[in-house]
Amino acid sequence: MKLGFLVDLSRCMGCMACAVSCKAENDVPLHSWRLRVKYIDQGEFPEVKRHFVPLRCNHCENAPCERICPVSALHYLPNGIVNVDHNRCIGCASCMMACPYNAIYIDPITNSADKCTYCAHRIEVGMMPACVVACPTHANIFGDLDDPESEISKYLKEHKDIMVRKPELNTKPKHFYVRGSTVDLDPLSSERPEGYTLFTEVKFLDHIGGH
Amino acid sequence: MLGSEVTFDVALPKVVWGWLVSTNMWAKSIATGSFLLGLYFIKKYPEKDAFFRKWVPILGLIFIGITLLVTVLDLHHMFRFWKIFVFAHFTSAVTLGAWVVSGFVVVLLISFWSWITGNKKLFDKVMIPGFLLAFFSTIYTAGIMGEATARELWVFPAEMIQMLLSATLAGSAVYLLIMTIYKVEMEEVKRELGYILIGSAFLSGMMYLGEILFARMHSEFSHRAVEILTFGSLAPMFWLGVFLTFIIPTILVGIANEKKKYEYALLGSISALIGLWFVKHSWLLAPQMLPLS
Numbered sequence: 001m002k003l004g005f006l007v008d009l010s011r012c013m014g015c016m017a018c019a020v021s022c023k024a025e026n027d028v029p030l031h032s033w034r035l036r037v038k039y040i041d042q043g044e045f046p047e048v049k050r051h052f053v054p055l056r057c058n059h060c061e062n063a064p065c066e067r068i069c070p071v072s073a074l075h076y077l078p079n080g081i082v083n084v085d086h087n088r089c090i091g092c093a094s095c096m097m098a099c100p101y102n103a104i105y106i107d108p109i110t111n112s113a114d115k116c117t118y119c120a121h122r123i124e125v126g127m128m129p130a131c132v133v134a135c136p137t138h139a140n141i142f143g144d145l146d147d148p149e150s151e152i153s154k155y156l157k158e159h160k161d162i163m164v165r166k167p168e169l170n171t172k173p174k175h176f177y178v179r180g181s182t183v184d185l186d187p188l189s190s191e192r193p194e195g196y197t198l199f200t201e202v203k204f205l206d207h208i209g210g211h
Numbered sequence: 212m213l214g215s216e217v218t219f220d221v222a223l224p225k226v227v228w229g230w231l232v233s234t235n236m237w238a239k240s241i242a243t244g245s246f247l248l249g250l251y252f253i254k255k256y257p258e259k260d261a262f263f264r265k266w267v268p269i270l271g272l273i274f275i276g277i278t279l280l281v282t283v284l285d286l287h288h289m290f291r292f293w294k295i296f297v298f299a300h301f302t303s304a305v306t307l308g309a310w311v312v313s314g315f316v317v318v319l320l321i322s323f324w325s326w327i328t329g330n331k332k333l334f335d336k337v338m339i340p341g342f343l344l345a346f347f348s349t350i351y352t353a354g355i356m357g358e359a360t361a362r363e364l365w366v367f368p369a370e371m372i373q374m375l376l377s378a379t380l381a382g383s384a385v386y387l388l389i390m391t392i393y394k395v396e397m398e399e400v401k402r403e404l405g406y407i408l409i410g411s412a413f414l415s416g417m418m419y420l421g422e423i424l425f426a427r428m429h430s431e432f433s434h435r436a437v438e439i440l441t442f443g444s445l446a447p448m449f450w451l452g453v454f455l456t457f458i459i460p461t462i463l464v465g466i467a468n469e470k471k472k473y474e475y476a477l478l479g480s481i482s483a484l485i486g487l488w489f490v491k492h493s494w495l496l497a498p499q500m501l502p503l504s
Contacts, residue, residue, distance in 0.1 A: 033221055033222070036220070036221050036222060037219075038217060038219065038220040038222075038504055039217070039218045039219035039220070040215055040216065040217050040218065041215065041216050041218045042215040042216075043215075050218075055222075055504055064358065064359075064360040064361070067302045067303065067358060068302075068303050068304070068305065068355070068358040068359065069300060069303060069305075070295050070299070070300055070303040070305035070306040070309065071294045071295055071298040071299075071300060071306075072298055072300040088291075088294060088298060089287075089288065089291075090286050090287075090288045090291045090292055090294055090295065091286045091287025091288040091289075091291070092285070092286055092287075092305060093227045093228060093287070094303070094305050094355065094358075094359070096227050096361075097227065097228060097359035097361060097362055098358055098359050098360050098361055099360075099361055099503075100360050100361040100503060101361075101503060101504065102222045102361075102502070102503035102504050106227075106287055111287040111288055112287070112288065168430070169360060171360070183215045
């Protein structure tokens, strides 16, 4: 079993039900988030469009946080979830430095690293993650990637526009997005230097957009 | 439709690794650099080894002590630091570093005991493992930086050489400082230390410039981080650091060596040690100034 997550961005309406249910389910303190919804506005009035992108831990198959954690507080579960052991964490914040998705925070109450665990405690008893249950448009799709009959596997088979965040880092995220764009997932990518060095002229690629 | 802007994102950029981590790297450079150079001078000038046999353990223990203190203080669970030894995860450069530095502390304690008791042979026995442990204590931070995938500026391959050059620069500066303060009459050694300091400063400065000007920046993120460092909010600290670490010491220590006026070396050494902290701190902060989403 390899669990994965998929967000159909065309269905997300930015209601934040997922973020709120996540906070309630997991006792996430104020100013900290396991799941957050980012807003990106694109275009000029009156041709303006708002995109919503739910962001959570990507449960990478090649997780930099698991590799850098000196005490294995961040570890894999057999179902592919990258879990956190709060009692083992020494609070060095190396995982925060390694996670390219800004998905990890130091819980101000427990002083330990924390992040989305795909609600591992709920999955253990056969329940869905809290954010999946709370989503009114069923934009969050969760399931077993190894099972060809699961909804997520069917979704991944049917859609050609599957995206992950920062694929170039080769972390192999198990969190997918469909019907999104580069602007949604990585706003910095809408502006790319034509070349590599500091003094290379920066050009804006019209078909993607620019800041 | 052109133009896009993030209008709401709660994950604001925040510095997580701050001055305690910069101080860790700075103090470690002095501890390992003074050890490595101490070994070199003990081997090269065995007739004048008393100075180094005394100061190698003293400097090493003081500065590795500062390194360990700030490391533990920086932990959100400082009283759990021992877990790094009982639940060691050896894919982590943090773990490897903790083990290597612990071994280095043991070598420093042996060298201290050797100086106290006058048993030179005891220290001679741990010189080779001591060299290896000091070397790896210096470079393991580059390993941590390399594993910090999210902060691409740190992942430059030159980081390891920078750590070694920082060690030789800091080690030579601190010895020149002590020799001038205590008026140690070893002109040959002072001159050689001066050349090591100038050489380290020149190479390190060139490498920083090379990294900034010519390094292949694979992502927009590292491009922006370098911009912040060189032209943005961190530029005053970074360029002040470059000036104090690489330019001032090269001039002053150069004068000291040419005209045999070692009070210039004192000023150059102080400048190098202060500047090194600024350079390390600004390099540490730059990639943390950017949001990752």
